[in-house]
Amino acid sequence: MTAQRLTLPDPEIELYEDGFDAKDRGIADLGRKEDGKKLSDLVEKFAEPMVIAVDAPWGAGKSVFLKCWVGEHIKPKYKRKTTTVYFDAFQHDFLDDPLVSIFKEVTDRIEKLKPETTEDAEQQRIAKLKDLSGKAKKYVPILGRAALRLAVGTVATEAIMDIENPDESSLDELLQNANSEAAKAIGAFWNAEETHSQAMNGFREYLSDLAKAQKLVIVVDELDRCRPDYALNLLEVIKHFFNVENVHFVLGVNLTELENSVRARYGAGVNAGLYLQKFVTVKMPLSVRDQHLNKDANADHFHNISQSMGIDTKQKTWQYLDLIIKDCPPRSMTLRSIERLTTTLKLSFLGHSFSWKTSGHDLLRAALLVIKVCETDAYQNILHGKIKLSEFRAVFGLFGPPMAQNTGENHITQASEYIFTDPDDRDKTSLGGSLFKPDMFRSYGDDEMKYLNGPQILQKLATEELEVFQLPT
Secondary structure: OOOOOOOOOOOOOOOOOOOOOOHHHOOOOOOHHHHHHHHHHHHHHOOOOEEEEEEOOOOOOHHHHHHHHHHHOOOHHHOOOEEEEEEEHHHHOOOOOHHHHHHHHHHHHHHOOOOOOOOHHHHHHHHHHHHHHHHHHOOHHHHOHHHHOOOOOHHHHHHHHOOOOOOHHHHHHHHHOOOHHHHHHOOOHHHOHHHHHHHHHHHHHHHHHHHHHOEEEEEEEOHHHOOHHHHHHHHHHHHHHOOOOOEEEEEEEOHHHHHHHHHHHHOOOOOHHHHHOOOOOEEEEOOOEEOOOOEEHHHHHHHHHHHHOOOOOOOHHHHHHHHHHHHOOOOOOOHHHHHHHHHHHHHHHHHOOOOOOOHHHHHHHHHHHHHHHHOHHHHHHHHOOOOOHHHHHHOOOOOOOOOOOOOHHHHHHHHHHHHOOOHHHOOOOOOOHHHHOOOHHHHHOOHHHHHOOHHHHHHHHHHHHHOOOOOOO
């Protein structure tokens, strides 16, 4: 017996190798290739340093997009002399020094570059890149925060520059093991303006030469998930140390959450949006719908992961979910909530105790699944039997009569009209009656159901169908 999956496996993206077409690695076609092309055009056309914020809510697919883009952008067919670097900020935020971490990622990336041809000029170009990155790397620990903690002077500067592959832990060890005699000989590094200037000028000189030989685009992902102090320190590092021509940064970020990090550090009264304008040159909202192909990324994603998880797409509940996602999804729906919705759907198959015999039941069940995942406040009102017709419809953006037949909005409008009609007034001619049939509630084997009003029906369905198994919130 083949084991089924409850969750979608992460795409197995090979950084710097895979692009947007690597479907065999679990990368879905969500219309992102066009977004990637626009981003590539932007970074290639300008030499002046830019910080581009790829802005989208959590779960909108930023990480997959950026991991694919760093490979797509440098494919040989485009003939671009550019090095892309992917840096996961969240994996490094337990450290204090963004500068050391970022530039170590840069040098590691350059060390792995290989000439595209066997020509001597190409061989020499790659050798030059590696030499320049190695020279710039020597200055990074001196300028880093670890060095600042002991006000490092010229003696410690020489010791730090002798480290072959500096990272924050090795710097800390060096500084902690400094004996008292050496410590007495260490001057106040940041008070020695000449030493400071030399280190900064040396770093910027080699970085500038490196960027002249090959444009450098550093992608910083998961910035909005980092500790507020680390996230803002990283932005300061970008602004002060990497402000060099042909060096661009692409931030994968939810700017709303990053603004919260600004407020956490500087207080609720600070103008967080204005503060971030100091660091971000261009904002690029990550689209959900591909206007060129007119494909709905959420619907495509729902189809792909349903197939990956072995869900029977012939089931009525799944088909109604598909209609809702295409026609009237909540505004809060993201690619991640689609994944959570599919897992919740699969759990509900295990937990349901009733025999679903009408289309109306399947439709309500699909609607409740969407509300549970995307609109928690409305779902809590359902569990407490306090949901109103207007609130139920508002989740799906329904504020008037539906525009077309056989759509998700049309079905939800009719079903909600029927169940929110007083039980004594429901009959064959009621709007939505065809979805349920006159004896809809008897299909449960529960005569009491036909006497329940709309909030009570939804409460019973949610409580007895969707609450058997729950995902953590």
